[in-house]
C-alpha cells in the first residue's frame with residue numbers, strides 16, 4: 347500500500363497528526379521529525395507507550411512494531427497533508443505577504459465564520475511543517491479553509507502552494523522583510539509572487555490591494571483572475587487617532603463607522619482585504635463589519651494595552667523596516683503629549699541591516715518622541731552619534747527601568763521576536 351494512503355487510513359480513524367512526542371495521545375499519528383536540536387526518531391518508543399496509533403520514522407534503527415519506516419518523515423507529512431486537502435475538496439484561501447498575514451487571517455476567519463464552518467491556521471503555524479499540520483487539522487465538516495503561508499527565501503511559497511493547492515489567494519503586501527534569505531526587495535516580490543504564479547497556473551483567483559503599486563504590477567505581469575480592493579475603490583474614510591481613541595476607525599458607505607481594536611492605519615489594508623473576500627463569498631457588509639469589530643488581537647501584534655502607568659502599543663511579535671516605518675508614522679500622528687519609543691533590532695536583514703537600522707533611527711528622531719530606547723546589538727552599533735539610550739538586550743533595559751520608570755506615556759514597544767521585548771512590558 348502507498349505509505350501516504352497507509353498513514354492517512356490511521357488519521358481517518360480520528361487521531362491527530364502530531365510532531366511532538368510530549369503531546370501525543372491515544373489514536374494520534376506521530377511524525378518523527380528531525381530538527382536542529384532533536385531527532386524525533388528517538389521518541390518513537392515513547393510515543394508508542396502513550397498509545398499512539400502509528401509512528402512515522404525515517405531511521406531504521408528505531409523500527410519496531412507500530413512504526414512505519416519512510417524515506418523522509420517531513421516529506422511524508424507534507425504528502426499526507428496534500429492528500430487530505432484533495433480529499434476535502436473545499437475552497438481554500440492562501441495568505442502570504444511581508445506584513446499582516448496573521449492579522450488578515452484572523453480577521454478573515456471571523457468574517458467567513460459568519461457564513462461557513464471555517465478552519466484556519468492556528469497562531470503562526472505557517473511554514474513547511476506548520477502548513478501541513480494546519481491542513482491536517484481541517485475536518486471533514488470544514489466548509490472553507492484559510493492557510494497562512496510564511497517564507498524567508500525563494501521557492502518556499504511555491505512549495506507551500508503545492509501542498510495547500512489554494513483556490514484563492516492574497517499577498518497582503520511586499521516589504522523589506524527577511525531580506526537576508528530573499529536576497530533583495532526584488533527577491534521578496536518574486537518569492538511572494540509565487541502565490542500569484544500558482545493561482546495563474548491553476549485558474550485560481552487573487553485578491554489584491556490596488557493602491558499598492560508593487561502588487562498591481564505583480565498582478566498585471568501575470569494572467570491571473572483577480573479582484574481588487576483599496577480605500578478609494580471602497581470609499582473608505584479614515585478617522586484620526588488620538589490618545590483616547592488610538593484604534594483604527596474607518597467608515598464605508600454601506601455600513602458607516604467600523605471601529606476596530608487594532609492600532610495603526612496600516613491595518614486598514616488588512617480590514618479592506620477582509621471586506622473584499624467577505625463580499626466575494628456572500629457575507630453581508632454588516633456582518634463583515636461585526637466580525638471585524640469582534641476581533642481583539644491578543645498576540646503582541648498591533649495591541650494597545652493600558653497599564654497602571656502608561657498606554658503601551660505592544661507590537662513585539664516581529665519587526666522589519668516596512669512594519670517599523672508604518673508603526674513609527676502612525677505613532678507620530680497621534681496627539682498624545684508624552685511619547686516614548688522602545689525599538690528592538692530588526693532581524694534577518696543580512697547585508698541591508700546597518701543601513702536599514704540607521705534609516706529607522708533617523709525616522710524615529712523626527713517622530714516627536716521624548717525619549718528613544720534601543721535594544722539589541724544592531725541598533726546599538728548605529729546609535730553612537732544619536733541622543734538615544736541603547737542597551738544590548740531586553741534584560742539590561744528592564745534593569746534600567748527598575749530605577750528609572752517610564753510614567754504617563756504612550757509607549758511604542760516594537761522589535762523582532764528574537765529580541766524578546768515582551769520581557770520589558772511588565773516594567774511599563
Ligand SMILES: CC(=O)N[C@H]1[C@@H](OP(=O)(O)OP(=O)(O)OC[C@H]2O[C@@H](n3ccc(=O)[nH]c3=O)[C@H](O)[C@@H]2O)O[C@H](CO)[C@@H](O)[C@@H]1O[C@H](C)C(=O)N[C@@H](C)C(=O)N[C@H](CCC(=O)N[C@@H](CCC[C@@H](N)C(=O)O)C(=O)O)C(=O)O
Nearest residue numbers: 365366367379381382383384386470471472473476496497
Ligand atoms: C520541528 C519543530 O516543530 N520544532 C519546534 C520545536 O523545536 P525544538 O528545538 O524543541 O526541536 P527540534 O526542532 O530540534 O525537534 C525535532 C522534532 O523533535 C520533536 N521532539 C522534541 C523533543 C521531544 O521530547 N519530543 C519530540 O517529539 C519536536 O517536536 C520536533 O518535531 O519546539 C520549538 C519550541 O516550541 C518550536 O519553535 C519548533 O518549531 C519550529 C521552529 C517550526 O518550524 N515549527 C512549525 C510548526 C511552525 O510553523 N512554526 C511557527 C513559526 C514559523 C515561522 O517562523 N515562519 C516564518 C517564515 C517561515 C520561514 C521558514 N523558512 C522557516 O525556517 O521556518 C515567519 O516569518 O512567519 C511557529 O511556531 O509559530
Ligand SMILES: Nc1ncnc2c1ncn2[C@@H]1O[C@H](COP(=O)(O)OP(=O)(O)OP(=O)(O)O)[C@@H](O)[C@H]1O
Nearest residue numbers: 444445446447448449470612647648661664669672
Ligand atoms: N498591512 C500592514 N502593513 C505594515 N505593517 C503591518 C501590516 N499589518 C501588520 N503589520 C505589522 O506587522 C506586525 C505583525 O502582524 P502580523 O502578525 O499580522 O503579520 P505577519 O505577516 O503574520 O507576521 P508573522 O508571520 O511574523 O506573524 C504587526 O504587529 C504590525 O506591526
Ligand SMILES: C[C@@H](N)C(=O)N[C@H](C)C(=O)O
Nearest residue numbers: 664665693694762763764
Ligand atoms: C518569528 C518569525 N515569524 C519572524 O517574524 N521573524 C522576524 C525576523 C522577526 O521576528 O521580526
